[in-house]
Every structure is written in structure tokens, then in C-alpha cells.
Amino acid sequence: MVVVLGFVTLAIVMAVVGALLFASDRLGLLSRFWDALYPDFTAFNSGRGTTQTFRMLFVAMLVFGTVLAFWATGAGIMRTAWLFSVGPQGIAQALDPNGAACKPADCGNGGFLFLFSLLQVLRALGGVLLICLAAGLIGALLGFVFGLPRPMTAPEAPPAAAGGPGTPPGVDRRQASRAWELSTNLTQISDWLTKIIVGVSLVEATRVWGQFQIIAAAAANALFDMRHGSPALIPAAMIGGAVFGFLFAYLYTELIVALLIAGADRGLAEPTPHAKDTLRRIESFHEALVPRISRSARLVEPPPSPNQREVAAALEYNTIGYDQLTSRPDVTREDVLNWSRAKAVLNDYRAAAQGYVHLLGMQDS
Amino acid sequence: MSGIRSTDPKLLLEAARVFNAAGRDYRAAAEVVSDLALHSAEPVESPVRQAIVGDAAALRLSGRVPGGYRATLDLLEGVADTKEADMEGRLHLLRALANGQKYKEARLSGKPSQDPELVKIRDQIRQDLKFAFDQDPSLRTADQHFWQPPPPVSAARGYDEDDLWEVFQDDTEFRKLVNPAAEANANTQPPG
Numbered sequence: 357m358v359v360v361l362g363f364v365t366l367a368i369v370m371a372v373v374g375a376l377l378f379a380s381d382r383l384g385l386l387s388r389f390w391d392a393l394y395p396d397f398t399a400f401n402s403g404r405g406t407t408q409t410f411r412m413l414f415v416a417m418l419v420f421g422t423v424l425a426f427w428a429t430g431a432g433i434m435r436t437a438w439l440f441s442v443g444p445q446g447i448a449q450a451l452d453p454n455g456a457a458c459k460p461a462d463c464g465n466g467g468f469l470f471l472f473s474l475l476q477v478l479r480a481l482g483g484v485l486l487i488c489l490a491a492g493l494i495g496a497l498l499g500f501v502f503g504l505p506r507p508m509t510a511p512e513a514p515p516a517a518a519g520g521p522g523t524p525p526g527v528d529r530r531q532a533s534r535a536w537e538l539s540t541n542l543t544q545i546s547d548w549l550t551k552i553i554v555g556v557s558l559v560e561a562t563r564v565w566g567q568f569q570i571i572a573a574a575a576a577n578a579l580f581d582m583r584h585g586s587p588a589l590i591p592a593a594m595i596g597g598a599v600f601g602f603l604f605a606y607l608y609t610e611l612i613v614a615l616l617i618a619g620a621d622r623g624l625a626e627p628t629p630h631a632k633d634t635l636r637r638i639e640s641f642h643e644a645l646v647p648r649i650s651r652s653a654r655l656v657e658p659p660p661s662p663n664q665r666e667v668a669a670a671l672e673y674n675t676i677g678y679d680q681l682t683s684r685p686d687v688t689r690e691d692v693l694n695w696s697r698a699k700a701v702l703n704d705y706r707a708a709a710q711g712y713v714h715l716l717g718m719q720d721s
Numbered sequence: 722m723s724g725i726r727s728t729d730p731k732l733l734l735e736a737a738r739v740f741n742a743a744g745r746d747y748r749a750a751a752e753v754v755s756d757l758a759l760h761s762a763e764p765v766e767s768p769v770r771q772a773i774v775g776d777a778a779a780l781r782l783s784g785r786v787p788g789g790y791r792a793t794l795d796l797l798e799g800v801a802d803t804k805e806a807d808m809e810g811r812l813h814l815l816r817a818l819a820n821g822q823k824y825k826e827a828r829l830s831g832k833p834s835q836d837p838e839l840v841k842i843r844d845q846i847r848q849d850l851k852f853a854f855d856q857d858p859s860l861r862t863a864d865q866h867f868w869q870p871p872p873p874v875s876a877a878r879g880y881d882e883d884d885l886w887e888v889f890q891d892d893t894e895f896r897k898l899v900n901p902a903a904e905a906n907a908n909t910q911p912p913g
Contacts, residue, residue: 640731641772712736
């Protein structure tokens with residue numbers, strides 16, 4: 357009776373899970389979940405290097421997870437066999453610590469053993485992967501804290517004389533600075549935490565290792581009664597999970613989140629639509645933008661100057677550097693063109709040339 | 722440079738000018754991109770086309786792009802004497818300079834100034850310059866180094882912008898055209 361009920365329950369659970377998976381697939385939830393797990397790093401500005409790094413990391417994580425799943429499956433079956441070898445009392449003990457949950461007749465039944473074995477495998481798989489995931493989350497938290505970018509404060513920015521952006525002559529410093537800045541609370545906390553963690557880890561290194569062994573032993577005992585290699589494999593799963601979690605979060609924060617934060621920060625200093633429109637409207641042949649190519653090597657007479665509106669529009673781009681601009685994930689050709697025109701209007705032709713090199717796709721040649 | 726993907730003449734014009742202004746490192750890029758703008762098949766407004774042709778002609782006349790005055794005259798052959806065809810008079814000025822280089826070469830090869838072919842070239846130069854000055858009178862003073870005698874120091878260093886100097890020497894009408902006031906004064910001075 358117990359066996360029949362067990363199989364019926366299992367069938368119902370499997371049917372419900374199957375139906376949920378089917379519905380999720382039909383609604384596109386599964387593909388979105390997969391997309392979230394495996395983001396498209398080939399998108400604009402992510403770069404080939406970033407894509408390859410993450411793909412390599414994903415493959416390594418997949419191999420680690422698969423090996424761990426194989427061991428957990430084997431360990432689950434081994435545990436069933438061990439409990440069976442102890443006798444019906446062993447299985448009863450596994451079902452109920454008091455050992456009075458099943459009658460010997462039921463516990464020796466083949467169907468019951470199959471069901472019991474299946475549940476043991478699920479228990480082992482779920483337990484090991486959950487431990488690995490928990491360790492991975494701790495690693496990811498550390499990776500995020502360590503990888504969070506720190507904004508450069510004004511005194512740290514290299515001066516113009518040292519090749520830094522500086523403030524061009526004739527430009528008011530107040531114009532060059534921004535009225536709003538992105539909150540740096542999280543980055544400051546990250547800075548403090550990083551220092552605290554490194555400091556505490558150095559002082560408490562021996563104690564941390566002792567505590568880790570205690571936790572690993574407790575997990576191995578709870579899941580596998582310290583058998584089937586669990587005293588070695590559970591710490592390995594925890595360390596592996598933590599390392600992969602740290603690597604993934606650190607790289608993701610450094611390579612992706614940092615760009616988004618920098619983009620959001622620049623977004624606060626985004627030129628106004630009016631400035632963009634003014635720059636867009638300048639005619640290509642207008643010499644206030646850039647002088648014509650002359651037959652003469654001499655400077656015969658200065659070209660016409662841009663008007664006040666054009667200069668004001670160009671100044672709105674003054675704080676944006678080429679690298680900052682092109683590292684934005686959402687940068688468009690029009691953004692680069694406006695930036696290049698702004699530099700040309702301010703007579704910074706070498707900077708403008710970088711923009712046109714980008715627009716013409718000359719970097720790849 | 723063969724990797725340049727854009728064929729937009731406006732963008733190519735802007736880029737060529739910016740590269741030209743960006744200094745020595747970008748000079749070669751300016752020449753290549755200007756040539757791409759010239760050969761772009763995309764339709765474009767007349768002022769942009771005029772600017773592209775003018776830049777290409779200037780590069781050829783200054784010797785930065787091969788072809789010299791012959792290529793320049795080929796480029797500017799069909800430019801009509803109308804304001805629509807040359808709004809600033811720049812193309813006519815460049816054609817006059819190209820003909821000036823042609824005239825200079827013929828004179829250096831020993832042809833006399835009264836040779837019918839050279840008389841015809843001088844006529845064409847005066848006609849083009851007159852059109853250019855009508856469009857933009859400031860060209861008369863801004864570009865006078867093309868016909869005024871080079872200073873001795875520059876001449877010793879191989880001054881190469883005296884495209885119309887030979888014409889200036891040989892042609893009174895030309896002198897009147899480029900400097901009417903000075904020429905009038907010279908004519909009213911009592912002899913001796």
C-alpha cells in the first residue's frame with residue numbers, strides 16, 4: 357500500500373512538474389531564464405574577449421556541476437545500498453530517527469527500494485547542489501564587492517599637462533564640472549568591506565579554515581553520514597562553488613556592471629537634446645565645423661567661427677572622453693558623430709579625428 | 722584604410738577635413754578619405770559636392786595627391802559660370818590656379834608669352850578669377866600670395882605656391898584684375 361501510494365505521489369509530482377515546465381516553455385519563461393543564466397555577451401561593445409572569458413567560465417562551471425551531479429547520484433544510490441545492507445532497520449532509521457516508520461515486509465519490497473533509492477538520489481543531488489550554490493552565492497557576494505568600480509574623484513584625475521582631460525583654455529571650470537553625480541554610497545561601502553575582509557581574513561585565517569572544516573563535516577554527516585567520500589567531496593563542492601561564484605561575479609561586475617554604472621554616471625551629464633540637435637544641424641561643408649582643405653600650406657585667413665549656440669552645444673560634450681563615450685553599451689553612431697562634431701567645433705581636431713576613425717570603421721583595418 | 726565602410730559623402734567630407742586639420746599623423750588618412758568622398762556614388766546636395774570637388778582639387782594642386790594640374794582641370798572641367806555651380810567662387814579660383822601651373826610649366830619649357838595657346842590660357846584664368854572675385858571679393862587679398870612675387874627667403878627655400886606669378890608678370894590685364902587700385906596708380910604716375 358505504501359509503495360503504491362509512493363508511486364502515485366511520484367507520478368502526480370512528475371506530472372505537475374512536467375506541466376509547469378511545459379507552460380513555462382510556452383510562455384517563454386524557460387528561454388528567458390536560460391538567457392538570464394547565459395547572457396548574450398556578443399552584444400554591441402561587450403567585446404570578443406569578454407564573450408570568450410565568460411564562455412570559458414560557463415563551460416568550466418558546467419563541467420564542475422556535471423561531475424558533482426554524477427557523484428551525488430552515485431552517492432545517493434550508494435547510501436540506499438548501505439542502508440539496505442544494514443537491514444530494514446537501517447532504512448527505517450533513514451525514514452524516521454525512531455526507526456518505527458515501516459514494517460520489515462514493506463521495507464524489503466523491490467518497488468519500495470526503487471522508490472527509496474530515487475528519493476535518496478534526489479536528496480543527494482539537491483543537497484550537494486544546494487551546498488554548492490550557497491557557497492557560490494557567498495563567493496559571488498565577495499566577487500561583487502571586490503569588483504565594484506570606484507569612481508575617480510576630482511583630485512585623482514590626471515591633469516591636462518599629464519595627458520589627462522583637463523579643462524581646455526577658455527572654458528569655465530564650472531561649465532566643465534557636473535551638477536549631479538551618481539551616488540557613490542555602494543562603491544564606498546564596497547571599498548570599506550574589501551579592506552575589512554582582507555584585513556580580517558589575514559588575522560583570522562587559521563580560525564576560518566577550522567570553521568570551514570566544521571561546516572563541511574556537518575554537511576557531510578547530515579547528507580551521507582560521513583560516507584561515500586563525502587568528507588572530501590562536500591568541501592570540494594563548497595570551495596569550487598565559492599571560487600566559481602567569486603570569479604563569475606567579479607568578472608561580471610568588472611566587465612559588465614562597471615560599464616553600466618559608468619554609463620549611468622555619464623547619463624547624468626548627458627548633453628541636452630537641444631545641444632544634440634544644434635550639432636546635428638551643422639552642415640558638413642560649413643567651415644565653422646572644420647576648415648576646408650586648402651591648396652596653400654599657409655594660414656591665409658581664419659575660417660568663420662562657430663556661433664555662440666554651436667559653442668555652447670559643443671561645451672556640453674566637454675567632459676565626455678572618447679573612451680568613456682565608446683565604452684557605453686548603448687552608444688549610437690549619432691552619439692559618436694555629435695561628439696566628434698563638438699570636438700571639431702572646439703578646434704580639438706585630434707580628438708575629433710578619433711571619433712571619425714570610429715565612425716568610418718577604420719580601427720579594424 | 723581599405724576597411725572604411727561608410728560611403729556617405731557628407732561624413733567622408735567632414736572626416737577628410739578633420740583628418741587634414743588634425744596634423745601630420747592624419748594627413749594620409751585625409752587624402753584617402755577625400756578621394757573616397759570624391760568617388761562616392763551616393764547622391765548629395767550641390768554645396769556638399771562642390772566642397773568635395775574643391776578639397777580634391779586642392780589636394781592635387783598642392784601635390785599631396787598625384788595628378789597635379791591635369792587631374793585638377795579634369796575635375797573642374799564641367800564647372801559652369803553660375804552661382805549655383807560655384808557658390809563661393811572656390812572652384813573657379815582653383816581652376817585658375819591649375820591653369821596657372823600649366824602656364825608656368827609651358828613658360829619654363831621655353832614657350833613665348835604670345836603663343837596662342839598661352840594667350841588662351843591667360844584669358845581663361847582671367848575669366849575664372851573674375852568670376853571668383855565676383856562671388857567673394859575677399860579672395861583678391863586672401864589669395865594674393867599665389868600671384869605676388871615670393872619673398873627672397875621663401876624663394877630660396879623653394880617656394881611652390883606661386884601658381885600665377887608668371888601670368889602676373891606677363892599679363893597687364895591680369896594685374897589690373899587682381900590689384901585694380903595699384904595698377905591704376907602705376908598708370909597715372911608720370912614717366913621718369
